Amino acid sequence: MKFKRFLIVALSLGLLIASSNALSGSISRQQFSIGYPSVVCPATLNGLASQVSLASRNTKIHRVGSTSAKFVKSKALRIPIPTDPILVDAQGVTPIVWQSRQGSWAGGTICSNPAANQWFVGGAADITARGKLILVNSGLSESVADVYVWSGASPTTSKAISVKANSYESIGLDTLAPGESSIVIRVASRSGRLNAFVVDERGKGLRTLGGDIVSPGVAPAKEIFIPAIPLQPKVKNAPAQQLRLLAPGDADANVSVEVISGDGRFTPVGFDDITVKKGQVMNFPLSPSVTSSVYGVRITSDEPVVAGVYANVGRDFVWSSSVSALTPFTMAMTGMTPLLVFVGDNINVELELSVVGGKKVRKTIRGDDIAFWRVPGNARNLSFARVSANTYASALQASVNGFGSIPLTAGSVLTKSAIPTANIRVLNP
């Protein structure tokens, strides 16, 4: 009798545990909303020409400053930007903007999501400076940005700049740190949907000394990669190729620079232990003896630093910015034929290129230390389908007006935001 009861109890218990756990299952505790926020392309300054490469003719754009809230179709794969910045509903395909001054210089960067914090290593505020800091507020409320400027001699300055809703402001670099030839800028958004761009244009009297768009680099870090630095013979009277470093923290940084080229990796003489004083922008002449025309650098430091490399290319100059590790993403390439430069220990990048006619071409880039691949002229969109870990990449684009470096990082990023849920609990302390 008791054994029977025991059997019944054991069976009931087993059934109970099984059924309750089956009922329980997994609960989706959080739902997410996935989408691509519109990216912002910079304004075109006076006298410049600007084109944006887009993913398709159906890509929707909206001019910042327009009273209409509507987005309209681009109707073209590469469109000019007359003056005002534009918002692009990029849907995951990062547009590239290419700006140039006729016969003087050219430069490019990516159009990107609004960012809270942007670091620009490049530019000058001295007598030659004609560059601008462009602050674009693509939101419908006023935005406030804190602009911090570091220079070689002056102490760090900061300035709060408000940008009206749906508008942009361009501020001369020479007003940020007058007289300073080497500056680093940080733009922190206090509120609003803010993007910052830096155009470094220089001239001496009527003579232009070139220019470039300084792409935002990575935030201060102890290891930094600058993948694509063009190496060309020094032009007469032009400044030397320079590595610009800043340790924005409270301590001096001991920095070591490693050159990555087709010849392998090495640390140039004098670059194995550079001391970068805290809060002071320092330039170091960099002329590595390598056989290839493009190389990259890896900078390591005991304190977080930011870095960029200034390089002369003919009449123009290029600011090569640091980049974050390459991730799978897609970039619009219409009208561009850049040289893609990858650096890393074991480079293994799988590309998918859509070309005119809708065809798709697959390509795998493999290599050690550094690898190159030039995008063909009929390219439309370039997708990095699969990338190896710790691989960094930038693109170098040449045009009749000049040379530019474009970081290969995603501008149109998929944002996954948790869908807010109604819960009266939020009203309980």
Added chain:
Amino acid sequence: MAVKAAEDSRHVTAILVVHDGAIWLPEVVASLTSQKRSPDQILAVDTGSTDSSAALLKGAKIPTLTLDRESGFGDAIWAAIQTLPAPTSPENEWLWILHDDCSMHPDALKKLLEALDEKPQAIMAGPKLLGWHDKSHLLEVGVSIASDGARWTGLEQHEYDQGQHDGVRDVLAVSTAGALVRRDAFVELGGFDPNLSLFRDDVDFGWRARVAGHSVIAVSEAKGFHAQAAASERRSADVKEAFLHRPLLLDRRNAAYVLLVNSTWWMLPWVVFQLLGSATARAIGYLLAKLPGYASDELLALATLVIHPRELASARKFRKSHRLLSARVVKEFIPHRRHQIRAASERLIDSIRSTILPTVSEASTVLDPLNEDEDLLTPSTTGRWWTIFKQPKALAGFAILILIAIWSRHRYGSLVGGALVQTPDGARDLWRTYFESWHQIGIGTDQGAPAWLAVVALGSSIFFGNANLFISLLFFFAPLIFMLASFRLFSKLTSHNWLRVTASFLYAISPVAIASINSGRIGTVVTLIVLPYIGLLVRDWLTIENTSWRKVFLLTLVLSLSFMFSMQVFLYVFAATLTITIIDFIKYGNIRFFHDRLWRRLTLLVAPLLAGIPWSFSTLLDPKRLLLEPGLAIAGGGPNFALFSNPGGTGALPWWSISPISLVLLVGVFSSTRARVISYFGCGATAAAVIVGSLSISGHGNSSPVRTWTGSLIAIATICSVAAGVLILDRLREVLVVTNFHYRHILAGLLVIVTTLYSISTISWLVTAGADSPLRSTDSKVLPAFLGVEDGAKTIVLRQVKSNGVNTLQYFLARGHDVLLGEPDIAPVETLAISNAIKEIADGSGISASRELGRHGIKYVFAKSPTNKEVVRTIDGLGGFVRSSATNAGIVWKVNDALSRINFIDSTGKISEIPSTTVGTRTQINSPGTILLTDSYSRSWKVFQNGFNLERSKDANGFPQFIITEPGEISLLHDGTVRRGLLSLQFIFVVTLIVLAAPAGRRRREMSESELT
């Protein structure tokens, strides 16, 4: 010699009024004839006795005058006087009025006359009246009337005569039983009022004598022994004025009559008010005691009086003509209100004390004759203070108090946290929430407040309206209350003191008790308190046909309380009833006691639901809510925790502190004692907890499903387990002592080890990590004060909440204040349009979010710190939101062009705000247009204009709107008639249940003689 001479000169006529008094008459006549100072003449008046009274009188050779059966007492006396010869010496002619149920002490007449010698101004003297059966029971030493009409003797109930009131005292009146009255004064004052045929004629006469300048005295040396046959309903009141022959009715009528005809005219309104008030209060008391006849007597008494105003007027006129002194002369004899209140309080306290602490008749122990002297010589010693710790109950009580002091060290103050939300300051706020038909929660709701809120409000009212104090004390002392409540139950199961104390201590620190306190689960806390009482009452549940209906209704009341706080208990009772009924039917078939059982069990199931209407039925209509307990929807621990009788969730014991509860239930299943049946019920509760705990449901203001909290079901399992354990160990102890070592010893040892380990680990956890629980005292607020300035202004509150290690964004619509007690239970479901707008704000796509929020009357968006920077940036970037402030508390944006709560849209489309009160408004409208309310639609929203109810419709957003066709004053309100009606019905059901559950009072005629005396 002088006394003797005076005695000789007085002529005393004894008038004995007889009415069906054969029981007492022989003794009365004997006492009359054995008087040391015999009356000079004896005359009996028989008012139509139907028993052997007349024969007895004849046998005693007492001259008898016979009157109608309906003749009153005063009529009888007056008739007797008419037969007497005219007085020769009026001042020496005395009447000794006697009742047939009052025997006199042989000295009575003598002592009365002696006292009158000392007080020549007295025209009336009465004896000290003692009980007929208990001759030491003091009935009266003079009598008066209280301002509410009660007969006032100034004595305590069942007061023992020790001579404490002895002496000759001036009084307002004396009882007519044994009263000696001067004949001429009696006649001059008109005798007893013919309208007072029985009862209160004595007080009335005394009052009249006093204002006529005479004196009335009570003489304690003269004694009478009164059976009070009419008042104790030993004989019927057959007098003409006795409507329905009900003594109480006549007594109350006459009491009111005495006050109304003798009081001064300017006191009359106050007298009427007091009579009405006291009659109503007494009627309620009689109703509660299930004596509706007495209750009707109280109310009918006044009614029968006020329909004869002429009678009152002529009586007042008669008294005016005989009044020589101011009515103030009687003031000193009317008891002061303070004395009346004190007497009533003492009676109430005595009654409660006798109910709670019934008198225990202890068998007298015979002292050892050898030690008797020694005991007397040995000086008594008092026990040392620390010997109190030798008492298990006291020791456990101290232990739990110390544990509480350490465990609840963060709970000294107003408590918030876990499922418990902020408590309003006063009980009044709780009552208002309960009675209101419209609640400003979220977008607004007309759902009725839960019934448990009324219980909390009632509890708070006891604490002088301090709801915070009530809730804080409830949670703070909850373990002690659990222990004390369960101790009563376990005392019924075992006589072993240590066992029952340990069991109640374990119950107090059971996993469910700890989890419910730590996570602020008021529903489970109350369930844990109530369950032992249910256990006490439900012991005969299987053979419930033997249980009295009164006990069934008492259990119903306790179950009502339990269901109000947790409908999981209802589900359990429902399932148990269904199961047992099916088993009974299969076992016994459709026979009589099956029906008896069924009716009683159905009563237990249905009546508590009636006591909880309208809330209980609205819950039944939404079965999901049956599983939700009061407060915020916070996740429980799931089925695996429930299997170990731990509800889990925040504040619960960690998994490694495994309690022996489930183990005991399993062992109990194999027991051969009553523990097996109890274990079946416990296992059923555990199984239900496991199944229910595996479900995830949303509700109570939370749109995301969370694992159901099964605290109440586990509480049932816990009480069953501890009870079964007590029964097992109680018998096992005896078995283990007398048997050889076998598996029972191992099982018992295992149980003791597990229990000890559990106790140690639990107490250690409680005093360390367990004290850092969600429920704690705090004064912090979510909403900044300035957002509460505008009454009912809608603010979307965004907050990052960490759930399972993931930061999630949650929101809710606040109405000027943080969430308050009861509000989560009735919080409306989220509005799709608002949730879409918030979603768009979060993902940055909400260009039209501000417009949508504004349309819903939402004026502010508040991101509570710590804020999500991405969301803040997004809101900054979206149009229509203007930053109002950014403080440590968070960031506030004002929504552009937001509608107000009540808006007027004129014919041109211009929108203007109409200031609102908490719910509605009354204002002047100057042009035709539309009234738009941005609260959710309800059929009870009404707008009245010029006495007409305007047509109500829904606007595009589903809000109520009213078309105004002409200017004029409008009144917007939420009609709460239905709510009020349902609450009235609830009140009726609750009162009925209380009446049915209350001990029944007995009519006087049902009481034994000894009880009456």
